[in-house]
Amino acid sequence: MAITVVGSVAYDSIETPAGRRDRCLGGAATHFSLAASFFTDVRVIAVVGEDFGPEQEAVFHAHKIDTRGIEHAKGKSFFWEGSYLDNLNEAQTRQTDLNVFASFEPKIPEAYRDSEFLFLANIDPVLQRRVREAMPDVKLVAGDTMNYWIKDHRAALLEVLKGLDMLLINDTEARMLAGDNNLVKAARAVMTMGPSSLVIKHGEYGASIYHRAGANGESSKTFKTPALPLEEVVDPTGAGDSFAGGFFGYLASQPELTPAAYRRAMFYGSVMGSFAVERFGTERIAQLSRKEIDDRFNEFRELTHID
Amino acid sequence: MAITVVGSVAYDSIETPAGRRDRCLGGAATHFSLAASFFTDVRVIAVVGEDFGPEQEAVFHAHKIDTRGIEHAKGKSFFWEGSYLDNLNEAQTRQTDLNVFASFEPKIPEAYRDSEFLFLANIDPVLQRRVREAMPDVKLVAGDTMNYWIKDHRAALLEVLKGLDMLLINDTEARMLAGDNNLVKAARAVMTMGPSSLVIKHGEYGASIYHRAGANGESSKTFKTPALPLEEVVDPTGAGDSFAGGFFGYLASQPELTPAAYRRAMFYGSVMGSFAVERFGTERIAQLSRKEIDDRFNEFRELTHID
Numbered sequence: 001m002a003i004t005v006v007g008s009v010a011y012d013s014i015e016t017p018a019g020r021r022d023r024c025l026g027g028a029a030t031h032f033s034l035a036a037s038f039f040t041d042v043r044v045i046a047v048v049g050e051d052f053g054p055e056q057e058a059v060f061h062a063h064k065i066d067t068r069g070i071e072h073a074k075g076k077s078f079f080w081e082g083s084y085l086d087n088l089n090e091a092q093t094r095q096t097d098l099n100v101f102a103s104f105e106p107k108i109p110e111a112y113r114d115s116e117f118l119f120l121a122n123i124d125p126v127l128q129r130r131v132r133e134a135m136p137d138v139k140l141v142a143g144d145t146m147n148y149w150i151k152d153h154r155a156a157l158l159e160v161l162k163g164l165d166m167l168l169i170n171d172t173e174a175r176m177l178a179g180d181n182n183l184v185k186a187a188r189a190v191m192t193m194g195p196s197s198l199v200i201k202h203g204e205y206g207a208s209i210y211h212r213a214g215a216n217g218e219s220s221k222t223f224k225t226p227a228l229p230l231e232e233v234v235d236p237t238g239a240g241d242s243f244a245g246g247f248f249g250y251l252a253s254q255p256e257l258t259p260a261a262y263r264r265a266m267f268y269g270s271v272m273g274s275f276a277v278e279r280f281g282t283e284r285i286a287q288l289s290r291k292e293i294d295d296r297f298n299e300f301r302e303l304t305h306i307d
Numbered sequence: 308m309a310i311t312v313v314g315s316v317a318y319d320s321i322e323t324p325a326g327r328r329d330r331c332l333g334g335a336a337t338h339f340s341l342a343a344s345f346f347t348d349v350r351v352i353a354v355v356g357e358d359f360g361p362e363q364e365a366v367f368h369a370h371k372i373d374t375r376g377i378e379h380a381k382g383k384s385f386f387w388e389g390s391y392l393d394n395l396n397e398a399q400t401r402q403t404d405l406n407v408f409a410s411f412e413p414k415i416p417e418a419y420r421d422s423e424f425l426f427l428a429n430i431d432p433v434l435q436r437r438v439r440e441a442m443p444d445v446k447l448v449a450g451d452t453m454n455y456w457i458k459d460h461r462a463a464l465l466e467v468l469k470g471l472d473m474l475l476i477n478d479t480e481a482r483m484l485a486g487d488n489n490l491v492k493a494a495r496a497v498m499t500m501g502p503s504s505l506v507i508k509h510g511e512y513g514a515s516i517y518h519r520a521g522a523n524g525e526s527s528k529t530f531k532t533p534a535l536p537l538e539e540v541v542d543p544t545g546a547g548d549s550f551a552g553g554f555f556g557y558l559a560s561q562p563e564l565t566p567a568a569y570r571r572a573m574f575y576g577s578v579m580g581s582f583a584v585e586r587f588g589t590e591r592i593a594q595l596s597r598k599e600i601d602d603r604f605n606e607f608r609e610l611t612h613i614d
Contacts, residue, residue: 088488181395183511184538204490205512208536224533224610229515231491263613303531304611306570 001139001252002041004112005029006131007121007241008101009046009070010078012281015085018234024281025056027078028121028144031238034285035245035272036119037063038293039253043112045069045131047104049077059286068109073100088233089203106131117252120164121241122146125156132163140257142166142248144240150176161194168199168244183208199247199266201240201273203227209266221259225266226303228274228296235280239273242285246272271296308446308559309348311419312336313438314428314548315408316353316363316377317385319588322392325541331588332363334385335428335451338545341592342552342579343426344370345600347559350419352376352438354411356383366593375416380407395540396510413438424559427471428548429453432463439470447564449473449502449555451547457483468501475506475551490515506554506573508547508580510534516573528566532573533610535581535603542587546580549592553579578603 007029013022033042043066048056052072060067076099082091106127118135120128120143128143143164149157150173161167167190171183177193178186187198187210196215201207206226247269254261271293278284314336320329340349350373355363359379367374383406389398413434425442427435427450435450450471456464457480468474474497478490484500485493494505494517503522508514513533554576561568578600585591 182538182540184536202512205509206531206533210536221609222536224513224536226513226531226533229491229517229529229531231489233489260614267613301613302528305613306574306608307567 001116002043002112002114003036003117003119003248003252004043004045004069004108004115004135004138005032005036005119005121006045006106006127007032007119007123008078009044009048009052010080011051012237013079013081014235014237014280015083016088016233016235016280017085018232019280021235021280023079024283025059026080026237026281028123028238028241030060030282031241031276031285032119032121032245032248033060033065034063034282035242035276036249036252037065037245038272038288038290039246039249039268040117042066042249043069043109043115045106045108045112047071047073047100049073049075049100052077059282062286066111069107069112071104071107073104075100082237084236088236091237106134108134116140117142117248119143119244119248120160121244122149125149125153125160128160129156129163132160140165140251142168142244144168144244145173147173147176158193161190164195166197166199167195168201168240168247170201170203170240174198174200184210197262199269201243204230206270207243207266209262211262223263223266225270225300227270228299228303230274230277233277236277237281239276242276243269243273246270267297267300268293270300308423309350309419309421310343310424310426310555310559311350311352311376311415311422311442311445312339312343312426312428313352313413313434314339314426314430315385316351316355316359317387318358319544320386320388321542321544321587322390323395323540323542323587324392325539326587328542328587330386331590332366333387333544333588335430335545335548337367337589338548338583338592339426339428339552339555340367340372341370341589342549342583343556343559344372344552345579345595345597346553346556346575347424349373349556350376350416350422352413352415352419354378354380354407355385356380356407359384366589369593373418376414376419378411378414380411382407389544391543395543398544413441415441423447424449424555426450426551426555427467428551429456432456432460432467435467436463436470439467447472447558449475449551451475451551452480454480454483465500468497471502473504473506474502475508475547475554477508477510477547481505481507491517504569506576508550511537513577514550514573516569518569530570530573532577533607534577535606535610537581537584540584543584544588546583549583550576550580553577574604574607575600577607
């Protein structure tokens with residue numbers, strides 16, 4: 001089943017202990033789409049500026065990602081500059097230029113209308129809500145957000161949460177959103193806000209999924225996936241979006257959303273996140289093969305299964 | 308096979324968001340022995356003061372733990388007072404009185420000499436080394452330590468490490484000992500110091516085991532166990548020692564140290580750690596049944612296994 005994703009398609013300038021890249025292709029919707037494209041059809045809604053050319057578009061097309069929903073506007077594309085020199089687990093933002101995103105009004109191409117899965121990647125909750133409302137018939141809606149929206153745009157974010165089946169956020173965001181330091185209690189609180197499932201990403205410690213009691217069959221039990229022990233994290237940018245792409249892409253590829261499908265989706269999420277950090281930006285995932293993905297899936301199984 | 312453990316048997320005064328306890332039975336060797344006693348015979352080497360009476364001794368005897376190596380000395384038992392009010396993941400020490408431990412000279416009872424497993428719980432590395440040297444014929448030696456010894460008694464600690472097959476420490480300790488923030492690299496560095504296996508405990512995120520290449524058969528691959536998602540952590544004191552007791556106790560109960568035995572041992576370690584934090588001090592583990600342990604073991608399997 002096809003996924004429509006709305007979010008940023010951007011240029012990133014990134015500095016990490018492993019080096020730096022200037023203006024490489026980035027953005028939440030980019031990382032999400034590339035990761036999800038290994039599992040199912042993906043359609044992107046975003047806006048880019050005049051600096052976004054055929055070379056960038058080709059990265060999407062090489063993965064059969066539908067870019068008809070990427071609007072080309074006058075001006076410059078979204079730009080983000082960040083550094084991980086102090087802490088590989090958290091970017092220090094040096095600059096954010098919304099540029100063409102500042103006046104973005106998402107339009108949904110007719111060809112996207114039959115998408116059964118919708119992913120609202122991390123952008124202004126006002127935009128997330130608009131897309132959600134324009135696609136009322138989707139089967140499953142998941143979304144992401146970040147500390148900035150939780151802190152300063154809470155009302156708009158709470159409106160978005162009401163329309164979500166699933167939310168994917170990290171530890172800090174879950175604690176901040178729920179106002180509770182205990183992750184089990186935080187998860188329960190978040191699941192009263194709309195989503196019946198919550199994925200909490202723990203960075204180098206993997207991720208957990210919580211289901212509201214009664215939701216998603218017997219999978220209402222918590223499930224945990226580890227992260228791959230990595231000797232070198234080259235660039236953490238996009239790891240969370242790649243996790244989401246692997247997770248949601250795998251779910252969309254399944255005939256039925258069984259508890260086992262959710263568990264395998266968590267593994268695929270972790271697998272895609274682990275590849276994402278091995279190179280800068282989209283470099284690793286853009287060059288990935290399905291065989292590499294399945295080999296690493298089996299590595300994850302060995303890492304966690306007792307027999 | 309029997310385990311001899313050397314370490315502190317102590318009184319703890321503990322304050323956590325869930326309440327406080329004054330002078331409850333504690334100490335690394337106490338928590339370790341109780342957890343390990345569900346799997347195998349355990350023999351303790353320690354020193355206590357005149358304040359340690361039949362009531363405390365009865366806690367050990369109820370679990371068939373051999374206390375003939377607990378020396379009764381003039382003076383008071385080791386005392387520790389700590390608080391978790393600010394951070395459930397790290398105790399703030401308010402007071403440490405070594406008391407009878409200050410002049411402790413470990414003596415190994417004849418009846419302990421045929422122990423095949425030895426655990427050097429967290430105490431002065433000088434004492435750990437003395438016990439290690441007095442028991443040269445044991446089959447497997449594991450140990451624990453803490454930031455204080457790593458920082459201020461490094462030379463003595465490095466001598467102990469040379470005589471260990473396995474070390475069990477937490478993230479911070481591993482990074483500090485190796486001088487490397489990346490845990491995979493830190494693990495490799497620690498395994499050049501003596502131990503061929505390293506268990507790194509990640510608190511609420513579970514634990515990982517690393518094996519030196521070629522050591523312990525195919526288990527030279529990393530393995531990860533999660534921690535149980537807990538709604539309330541009443542008292543984290545002794546969680547790490549209980550993990551070690553479950554892990555090492557299970558290993559000692561196995562006819563052969565296969566890769567699968569190590570993996571199951573990691574699960575049993577996590578299981579015992581998860582029980583330890585549910586009540587103050589030894590309250591939960593002292594009342595535990597083997598059935599509860601096995602039920603929780605299965606819960607851990609469901610938490611992590613995809614099929």
